[in-house]
Amino acid sequence: MRLPELEAVLADVNRIILGKERPIRLSVACLLARGHLLIEDLPGVGKTTLAHVLARVLGLDFQRIQFTSDMLPADILGVSIFDRGSGAFHFHPGPIFTQVVLADEINRATPKAQSALLEAMEERQVTAEGETRALPQPFFVIATQNPTHQIGTFPLPESQLDRFLLKIELGYPDAAAERELLAGADRHEMVANLNPRIAPQQLIDLQNKARAVHASAALIDYVQALAAHTRTTPRWQAGLSPRACLALLAVARAWALLEGRDHVLPEDVQAVLPGVISHRLRPADDVAHTDSHAVAAALIEAVPLP
């Protein structure tokens, strides 16, 4: 039985971003699994809208940080400014102090600014000027990056990429969806008129529920078999790390919850596999921009269910 509140959320997002059911479902799964999302795509395909819509529908605060090459960590985390009136330093929280952050074009910023964001993502707190401040709950980062072959980019190192639970691509809409988009109402207006479908506390409950989805021994065997295959075949430069396996299982659990099940099936693992491995596995022959879905499909078909 699918959960009605989640179905309502998905329906609202799908009403605004047309023809992108699967990426949207993956984004919500990522959110339910308490992970952060990386979207790699061209400008103008609806990344910002997706982030904005998700925040609205889930009733969360939303901030957008546009990354540029001259950006400093303080521009993200906040800065202490001397207040003449009180005669003391006063901390002005940066844009990261919100529940949903859209970090736009993250690979245009210098590594210094990137790591400020990524550390905050990992620890869910910010340490500035000797003081540690917790970030709000839930905390969800949607980062976008331009395809790495574009000029003026600082590609995220693999260790940083690993901080993102999922990486998805939106891609161009198909003809029917695009026609509907062109013929339909103004998207900004639609977003502004959206009402929250669930309360933040409800979202936290759902996250806990996703974590409790049962993964049987047979399924864990399957995850291990997938990882073992990536580690033993020469097709990849390095195999999946244990952290990657944890990520795979976490997203698969959230996906199973979205499917209305209390246990994970191999289908769930297979459904989320492209998003989990595309930024973690690098093919050995390094044919850049191999379709992540084709890579994942090859991996799936190479590993029998235990």
Add this chain to the structure above:
Amino acid sequence: MGRANRPVSGRQAWWLLATALAASAPLAQQVPLWLSLAAACAFAWRAALTWRQWHLPPRWLLVLLVMAGTVGVFLQYRTIMGRTPGISLLVVFLALKLLELRAARDAVATALLCYFLVLGQFLFTQTIATALLAGITVLITTASLLAASDDRPQPQQQLRRATLMLAQAMPFMLLLFVLFPRVQGPLWGLPQDRFSAVSGLSDTMAPGTIARLSQSDAIAFRVRFQGAIPAQSQLYWRGPVMPAFDGRSWRVAQTQGAYPTVPYAGSGTPVDYEVTLEPHGKFWLFALEMPATLPADSALTVDYQPIARQAVRNRLRYTQSAWPEAIAGEKESPAVLRAALALPEAGNPRTRAIGAAWRAQHGDDGAAILAAAEKLFNQQLLIYTLNPPLLGADMVDEFLFDTKRGFCEHFAAAFVFSLRSAGVPARVVAGYQGGEVNPVDGYLEVRQYDAHAWAEAWIAGRGWVRIDPTAISAPSRINSNLAAAIPAGEGLPFLARAAWLKDLRYRLDAVTNGWNQWVLGYNPQRQRDLLASLGMSAPDWRSMTAVLSVLCGAVMLGLTAWILRNRLRVDPALAAWRRFTRRLAKRGIAWQSWEGPQAFAERAAAQAPLHAVGIREIAALYARLRYGPAPQGSDLEQLKRRIAAFKP
């Protein structure tokens, strides 16, 4: 950084220290004392290094210490070759290797050195206790080797893993032991510095030599008879024959030449037996009188004493038979008879006078002179004792007429002397008399305190005749045993006096004997016999190797099956699901092995719309059973029922 270069953790160092201690401690009684102390210091240093996390000593210091140790061993033994010097050097290396545990490969090298030292123990002793100790040390060393690759598990876990590994290796060890083509003689039979002090008969006999042996309860040899064991009074185990007398002691003849086979004809029923002789460092073998056949690689001296081609330095097993009533030496060569008549120039005038009187009375009638001599011994009321008084120059006279107290060597010497002075060829035969049957395994155990000496006289027409002068005065020595003949209160080995604990001793002896016979004494002959009893007649090394390979393969398969049993145990739901997918595959809807149940169900339902409901239900049931929480038995029954009823 490779695995071999990983630094050695503290826990690994403790493991190796314990292993080195276990491997070298049993050798402490073999290596020089200074080396034991030095090794103990090195171990203590190692412990301090680990405990305090000090830095390892510099390499130049270790090089110096190695050189010092090597020179020390050389100064001790004047060589670094051979058993004890070699083992001593290994102990030096082991102790110093512990001080340079830098990387994982040092740990592995240390463990391998410990294995080698375990083997070294067998160069010194091969008892059951040694084997048990070695087994424990091998266990610790294996655990240590495991720890060298992964030091996280607790010690008891490492030991459990090592035990499991050794248990898995055990069938291979047994197979290799039983079936691997054997070489003659034990591998650990090393030369020279063994047998410096083993007790046993020597090639001379003077007053007191055999009495000294009576203080030892060490086993001389064990005998297994094919048929019934002859009477105690017939158990004369012929050893060195001593015709030469210099007035004080008797010696074996220096004559050259030997008979390759028994030179006399047999009579009566032969007694077949098998002797397992403990090493005594001499050439002679012991045979029940009179030997009828000779063991392999042996010959018979002109005195009818079986001797081996090589000194008995290892435990030796041989089969033989005896003719108790054989007439040996009917046509004896003059040289041997001359030797059996030789007397010193002077000494013992009283005995010589009596001998001359017999000669005058009976002439050449040897049998009559023999009877006269027996009569004399009977009349003299001689006393058989372990503590005879000291004798002077004319020892035969003094024994026969003055002190009248002696042990078997006194009796035999006096008897032979008196016969010779009457012109009858006679000689002393040393050996063992009697023995005790171990009721546990049925072996006759002959111990050092069964050592004995008797006389042999040559009578025309009858050849060499055995006379035991001890039996004239102390018949119980021959009919029962030493303890019965020796007056109470004289010192004898505890065991010879019988009594309590004897049963326990018998059992221990039987176990030791089994170990000697079947483990240490498992030689090519034993192997052939065993294989023949298993139906492999006349196996050569090729067929043995083939059988060995096949059996090892079988054991390997068995162990693999045992290990895989748990992994291969198929979930019953999965087995049912495979039945279901096979049935669909016949309809042309093949399940891909990577396909999840629901995905497959959707695909199959699309291809076989008529059965869509059934397929979806079965897939849902299976998915719940295999991947769902707390699967229920009733679901499994239902799945099986559905699949049985499913007819695509």
